Amino acid sequence: MRLFAAMLALGVAFATPAQASFPEKNIEFVIPYGPGGGFDTLTRKMIPFMEEYFAKKGADISVVPVNMPGAGGAKAATYTTRAKPDGHTIQIFNIPGHGVSYITGSDGGFDITRMTWITQVGVDTYVLMTSASGPFKTLDNLINVNRDLKIPEIGPSATSSMANSIVWSTLNKGADFIYGYKSSQEYATAVLRGDGDLTMAVLGSAKRYNKAGDYNVIAHFSEQIDPEFPGALNGAAIGHPDLDAVNLLRVVAGPPGMSPEITNELHAALKYAVEHPELQKWAVETQNNAVSSATPAAADATVMRALNLYKQFSHLFK
Amino acid sequence: MDTLAIIATAWSDLLQPWSMFYLILGVVIGLVFGVLPGLGGTTALALLIPFSIGMTASDAIILMAGVMASTPTSGAVTAILLNTPGTAPNAATTLDGYPLAKQGKAGLAIGAASMASGVGGILGIIFLIAMIPITREIVLMFGPPEFFLLTILGLISVSLSTGAKFLKSLVVGAFGVIVSCVGYHFVTGEIRFSGGLDYLWDGFKLVPAMIGFFAVSEMINLWAKGGSISEGGDMAKVNLKQVLQGCWLPFKHWSVTLRGSAIGTGVGALPGVGGTVAAFMAYTLAVASAKPADRESFGQGNIIGVIAPEASNNAKEGGALVPTLAFGIPGSAEMAVFLSVLVLHGMVPGPTIMTESIDIIWILILATVVSGILASAITILTASSMAKLTFVDSKTLVPVVLAFALIGSYSLNNEFLDVVAALGFGVIGFIFMRLGFPRISFPLALVLAPIMETSYYQTMKIGDGSLGILFDRTPSIVIFACIIGCLLYFLKGFVFDRNVASSANA
Numbered sequence: 001m002r003l004f005a006a007m008l009a010l011g012v013a014f015a016t017p018a019q020a021s022f023p024e025k026n027i028e029f030v031i032p033y034g035p036g037g038g039f040d041t042l043t044r045k046m047i048p049f050m051e052e053y054f055a056k057k058g059a060d061i062s063v064v065p066v067n068m069p070g071a072g073g074a075k076a077a078t079y080t081t082r083a084k085p086d087g088h089t090i091q092i093f094n095i096p097g098h099g100v101s102y103i104t105g106s107d108g109g110f111d112i113t114r115m116t117w118i119t120q121v122g123v124d125t126y127v128l129m130t131s132a133s134g135p136f137k138t139l140d141n142l143i144n145v146n147r148d149l150k151i152p153e154i155g156p157s158a159t160s161s162m163a164n165s166i167v168w169s170t171l172n173k174g175a176d177f178i179y180g181y182k183s184s185q186e187y188a189t190a191v192l193r194g195d196g197d198l199t200m201a202v203l204g205s206a207k208r209y210n211k212a213g214d215y216n217v218i219a220h221f222s223e224q225i226d227p228e229f230p231g232a233l234n235g236a237a238i239g240h241p242d243l244d245a246v247n248l249l250r251v252v253a254g255p256p257g258m259s260p261e262i263t264n265e266l267h268a269a270l271k272y273a274v275e276h277p278e279l280q281k282w283a284v285e286t287q288n289n290a291v292s293s294a295t296p297a298a299a300d301a302t303v304m305r306a307l308n309l310y311k312q313f314s315h316l317f318k
Numbered sequence: 319m320d321t322l323a324i325i326a327t328a329w330s331d332l333l334q335p336w337s338m339f340y341l342i343l344g345v346v347i348g349l350v351f352g353v354l355p356g357l358g359g360t361t362a363l364a365l366l367i368p369f370s371i372g373m374t375a376s377d378a379i380i381l382m383a384g385v386m387a388s389t390p391t392s393g394a395v396t397a398i399l400l401n402t403p404g405t406a407p408n409a410a411t412t413l414d415g416y417p418l419a420k421q422g423k424a425g426l427a428i429g430a431a432s433m434a435s436g437v438g439g440i441l442g443i444i445f446l447i448a449m450i451p452i453t454r455e456i457v458l459m460f461g462p463p464e465f466f467l468l469t470i471l472g473l474i475s476v477s478l479s480t481g482a483k484f485l486k487s488l489v490v491g492a493f494g495v496i497v498s499c500v501g502y503h504f505v506t507g508e509i510r511f512s513g514g515l516d517y518l519w520d521g522f523k524l525v526p527a528m529i530g531f532f533a534v535s536e537m538i539n540l541w542a543k544g545g546s547i548s549e550g551g552d553m554a555k556v557n558l559k560q561v562l563q564g565c566w567l568p569f570k571h572w573s574v575t576l577r578g579s580a581i582g583t584g585v586g587a588l589p590g591v592g593g594t595v596a597a598f599m600a601y602t603l604a605v606a607s608a609k610p611a612d613r614e615s616f617g618q619g620n621i622i623g624v625i626a627p628e629a630s631n632n633a634k635e636g637g638a639l640v641p642t643l644a645f646g647i648p649g650s651a652e653m654a655v656f657l658s659v660l661v662l663h664g665m666v667p668g669p670t671i672m673t674e675s676i677d678i679i680w681i682l683i684l685a686t687v688v689s690g691i692l693a694s695a696i697t698i699l700t701a702s703s704m705a706k707l708t709f710v711d712s713k714t715l716v717p718v719v720l721a722f723a724l725i726g727s728y729s730l731n732n733e734f735l736d737v738v739a740a741l742g743f744g745v746i747g748f749i750f751m752r753l754g755f756p757r758i759s760f761p762l763a764l765v766l767a768p769i770m771e772t773s774y775y776q777t778m779k780i781g782d783g784s785l786g787i788l789f790d791r792t793p794s795i796v797i798f799a800c801i802i803g804c805l806l807y808f809l810k811g812f813v814f815d816r817n818v819a820s821s822a823n824a
Contacts, residue, residue, distance in 0.1 A: 035364050035655045041662060048371055067364070070520035071502045071509065078516070109516075150780070155504045178779040179505045180462075180772035185646045193458050195780050208646075285664045 030091035032076035049273035081110040087262035095249040116258035117299040122250035124202035125222035129215035148174030152187040152196040204287035328680035344384015352392030359389035375663035383685035388693035394431040402533040407593035407631035414623025424705035429564025436694030438629035442636025445583035453644035462776035469770035472595035494763025534744025547708040578629030586634025600630035
C-alpha cells in the first residue's frame with residue numbers, strides 16, 4: 001500500500017512539471033467588453049501588479065489584456081471556455097451578467113457553472129436614484145405614480161436591468177424599460193434629461209454621478225447603507241431583506257478543468273495585485289473601492305449563491 | 319488660483335523636456351496610425367494604455383492628446399490619395415479630394431486639408447473653452463429625439479452631397495443600413511442575420527468594411543484600369559510650392575473654413591453621430607452656398623469640398639471632449655479609450671472634473687492645440703513626397719496598398735475573418751463603382767443606422783408611442799427645420815435644373 005502511495009506521489013510529481021514552472025508564457029487576460037468601461041479599467045489596473053508578482057517569482061512574462069466585446073459578453077466567455085486550461089487564458093466575469101443563460105435555462109454557448117473560479121476582485125451593491133429636479137423624492141412617490149415606471153437601461157441582460165426587474169417585481173410595481181443606452185453614465189444622464197424616472201447604479205458609480213448633488217438617493221440595497229447616503233432605505237427597511245443580496249460581482253475565472261496548482265498561483269498573483277497599496281489608493285480615489293480577493297473555493301461558492309438567487313426570478317428575464 | 323495662473327502653470331508643464339518628448343511621440347504615432355488604412359486613433363490609444371500606466375497623469379494625457387489631435391489630419395491624406403477615408407468623418411473629403419489627386423493636384427489638396435485641419439482644430443478648442451461653463455446644459459439638451467432627427471439629417475446631407483446621383487446614393491445607403499442590421503439586437507437579445515457564424519454576433523465591424531469598400535475596391539479598379547491614380551498633371555509640379563498654395567486656400571475661403579469649424583464644434587459635441595454628420599453637413603452647406611455656376615464643379619475636384627469637411631472634422635475633437643469630460647460619456651470609440659486613461663490615472667470624468675482637475679484639463683487643451691499645429695506642419699512638409707504616390711504605377715502601388723489595407727484589417731482584432739470581410743466588401747464596392755453608384759453613403763449608413771434604430775425606439779418609448787415628442791423640444795424643432803430646409807433646397811435645385819434644361823433644349 002505504502003509502495004503504491006509512493007508510486008502515486010512520484011507519478012503526480014512527474015505529471016506536473018509544467019505546472020511547477022507556471023507561467024511558461026504570456027497570460028491572456030480576456031475582458032468581455034470594449035476598452036474604457038469599469039471591467040476594462042479594473043483589469044488593466046491589476047495587470048502591472050500581476051506582472052510584478054510573477055517577476056518576483058522569476059517569471060519574466062507579460063499579462064496581455066484582450067478586449068473581446070460582443071453578444072453581451074457571451075463571445076468572450078465562449079472563447080475562454082474553449083481555451084486550454086493551462087492558466088494562460090483567464091477572464092474577468094460579470095455575475096449575474098454572464099449567468100443569464102444559466103438563470104434562464106437557455107443555451108449561451110458556454111456553461112458558467114463549469115468555469116474554474118480563481119478569485120473575486122469586486123462586489124458592487126446597487127443604489128436607486130432619481131433626478132433631484134424631478135417629482136420623485138421618495139420610494140412611495142415612485143410606487144404610487146399611476147403608471148409603470150420608465151427606466152432607461154442598457155439592455156435586458158445588463159446587470160442593473162436585472163436588479164431593477166427584481167426590485168420592482170418584488171415591490172409589485174410595473175417597470176417599462178427603455179433600452180439602448182451605452183453605459184450606466186449614459187442612462188443616469190438620461191434620467192436628468194427626463195427620458196425616464198429612475199436609475200439603478202452600482203455604489204461607486206452612484207457616488208461619482210452624484211458628486212454635484214444632481215440626484216435624490218432613494219435606496220441603497222445593501223445590509224449596510226453607505227454613510228454617504230444617510231437618508232437612503234435598504235431592502236430590510238422596506239420589508240424585503242432579500243433585495244440587499246442583489247448585487248454585481250466581478251470575478252476572475254479560467255477555462256473548465258484548470259488544475260488547483262495553477263488556480264492557486266493565479267489567485268496569489270491576483271491577490272497581490274488587488275491588495276497592492278497603489279491599486280487600493282486608486283480604488284479609493286476613483287470610487288472603485290469594492291475590491292476584495294476571495295479564495296478560489298469562496299469565489300466559486302459566492303458565484304453559485306448569486307446565480308441561484310437570480311434563478312429564483314428567472315421568469316423575469318425570459 | 320485664477321484661470322490665467324492655471325494656464326501659465328499648464329503651459330510651463332507642457333514645455334518640460336519629457337512632456338514635449340511625449341507630445342512629439344504622440345503626434346508621430348498619431349500621424350502614422352492615421353495614414354495607414356485600418357489603423358486609427360482608437361487602435362493607437364488602446365496600444366499605448368499599458369505604457370501610459372507608469373507615466374504621470376499629465377504626461378499620459380499629453381501623449382494621448384498628441385495622438386488624438388493628429389490622426390484626423392493624416393486620415394485626410396488617404397482620403398485624398400487613395401479615395402479611402404481613414405475614419406468615417408474623413409469620408410466627405412474623398413468627394414473632391416480624390417478627383418483633385420486624379421488631376422495631379424494631390425499636393426494642393428493635402429496642403430489645404432492640413433491647414434483647414436489645423437485651423438479647425440484650434441477653433442474647436444476655443445469652442446471647448448467657451449463651452450466649459452455650459453457643458454452640462456448642452457449635453458442635457460440632446461436626447462433620443464434629437465439624435466434620431468440628426469441621423470436623418472446626416473443621411474440626407476450625404477445623399478444631397480452626391481448631387482445628381484441622389485437616388486443611387488440612397489440605394490448604397492440602404493445597403494449600408496442592411497449590413498448594419500447584422501448581429502446582436504440590443505432589445506430582444508437576438509442575433510440577426512449571422513448565418514450561425516460567431517464572427518457576426520456583433521455585426522460587421524466598421525473598419526474592415528470601410529477598408530474593403532474603399533481601399534480594396536479602389537485598388538481592384540486601379541489594377542483593372544492600369545496606369546496610375548493621377549490621370550493628368552505633371553509630377554514635377556507636385557512640390558512644396560503646390561502644397562503651400564494649398565495651405566493658403568483655407569484662408570482665401572475663410573468663410574468656408576469658419577462655417578465648417580462652427581458646424582464641426584457644434585455637431586461634433588454630440589456623442590456617436592457628431593463627427594461624420596458634421597463633415598457631410600459642412601460639405602453640403604459649402605455646396606449650397608456656392609455660386610450656382612460653381613456648384614457643378616463639386617465632386618469633380620473643387621478645393622472647397624476638401625476645406626469644409628476637414629475644418630469640420632478636426633474642430634469636432636474639441637466638441638467631442640465636452641460630453642467626455644463633463645459627463646464621462648464618450649463621443650466615440652477613441653474617446654472611450656481616452657476615458658479609461660483618465661480613470662486609470664485617478665481622474666473622475668463628470669460634472670466636477672472642471673473644478674477638481676482643472677490643471678490637467680488645461681494641459682489637455684494646450685497639448686491638443688500644439689499637437690494639431692505640429693501635425694499639420696509635419697503633414698504639410700511631407701505632403702509633396704506623399705502626393706507622388708499618385709504617380710506610381712498600379713503594378714507597384716496596388717500590391718503595397720492592398721498589403722497594408724489587409725494587414726490593417728487583421729491587426730485590429732487579430733481576426734482572419736476581418737480580412738475575408740474586407741475582401742468581400744472590396745468586391746461589392748467595386749461592383750457599385752462600376753455601376754456608377756456613389757459609395758460615399760455606405761460608411762455614414764453603417765455608422766448612423768444603429769444610432770437611428772436605437773434612438774427611434776427610445777423616442778417612441780419616451781413619447782408613449784407618439785412622435786409628437788419630436789416637436790415638444792426646441793433642439794429637435796431646430797433640427798427638423800434643417801431637414802425640411804435640406805429637402806426644399808434639393809427640390810428647388812431639382813425643379814430649377816429641369817427648367818433650365820428644358821429651356822436649353824427648347
